[in-house]
Amino acid sequence: MMKWILGIFAVLALGAGGFWLSLDDDQRGLIANMPTDRDVLFWPEDTRTAAFRALDAFPALADARVIEAGDATYPLPEGQPLDLGEFDMGAFMQRQNAAAVVVVHDGKVVMERYGLDFSANGKWTSFSVAKSLTSTLVGAALADGDIESLDDNVSKYLPDMRGSAYDDVTIRQLLTMSSGVKWNEDYSDPQSDVALFAEHEPEDENVDALVDYMRQLPRDAEPGTRWQYNTGETNLIGVLVREATGKNLADYLSEKVWAPFGMEQDATWILSRSGSEISGCCIQASTRDMARFGLFALGGGMAGGKRVVPEGWFAEAAQPAFETGRFGRGYGYQWWTYPGGVYAASGLYGQGILIDPSRDLVIATNSNWRQSTGNDGAGEDRNRFYAAVQAAIDARRGETGIRVGGPAEPMVRE
Secondary structure (H helix, E strand, C coil): CHHHHHHHHHHHHHHHCCHHHHCCHHHHHHHHCCCCCCCHHHCCHHHHHHHCCCCCCCCCCCCEEEECCCCCCCCCCECCCCCCCCCCHHHHHHHHCEEEEEEEECCEEEEEEECCCCCCCCCEECCCHHHHHHHHHHHHHHHHCCCCCCCCEHHHHCHHHCCCCCCCCEHHHHHCCCCCECCCCCCCCCCCHHHHHHHCCCCCCCCCHHHHHHCCCCECCCCCCCCCCCHHHHHHHHHHHHHHHCCCHHHHHHHHHHHHHCCCCCEEEEECCCCCECCCCCEEECHHHHHHHHHHHHCCCEECCEECCCCCHHHHHCCCCEECCCCCCEECCCCEECHHHCEEEEEHHHEEEEEEHHHCEEEEEEECCCCCCCCCCHHHHHHHHHHHHHHHHHHHCCCCCCCCCCCCCCCCCC
16 A cells, blocks of 8 residues: 555646646546555545556556557548437436447447547456456467467477466466466455455566466366356466567567557557566556457458458357356457457456457447446346347347347456
């Protein structure tokens, strides 16, 4: 906590010299609502609303690395506004505590709404939406030849994992969260793995802190036989990509997607205490650019006229390797899967990118749900919105009958 308090005093001192005038409204809002601890799950709502739009603003809060955009911007022209019929969009935004909703159909923006004093120019943190972007970087490394096969063992690229429960776990099993290694993702338990791993300090300073934590975990099931949600393993994927490519994840994402596809704004990726991108979380980006990432996936992974991932990568990544038992959904390569080929990136507090290939549809959302996982009804409410958008597009196309790939119920943890 001392680091946070000292950071606040430093900002205030600089403000006396005119620094305050150089800040934007989001940065000033964060100073007025600065968190007093590092556990986002216990921040007050007003603190989250301020912090989610500016997590990368001050090193006292979090260090970050820039994901640079390019010179050209992928256009998002306005399309014919989508008529949702009796669906009350204003009430939905209020119930969701929504910051942004961007709906792109046939390459055109057919709906764009903002709340919480957020705007198209602002950047909101992604939470676990970043998992799906990290998965995409695995595809890029595979296409580049830096990763030879998804069936390679993790220890081939991370030698410090040799002799651990991960020694015979494959990259594919990491991607599908089926390593069989014991892990506790209980957000309410301060002694759970998900609460402890980010603060771990290795005895050997030459070993990555995350790798050191993960290599001490015991085996609980045979690899590939059981699905278990595991943020630590997504972070391990990020370390593996970094080691395989020799590049920081932010730089690699910029090189492969952000710049050549035409994202409008620079983004940032929050760093761990060891200086690596937190690959299971926390890309600070505009909602429009997250929608553009959905279009990148929808287009099969082409950017700047070049193929970034192997052909058919997203179709493969969106196949359910496991049925999760959570409201009828499956899990692919760090993507949640739905019937009909629909798939989604999803994060705590209502962040998401839904991709519906059959409808040429992308929906990007950012929110500050009042309950982190949406189990208070916010998740179901967002799914009703997804279904209303799908129905409106079907009506526009003159289609009737059963909708293909309608979203299921919300996940327990995102």
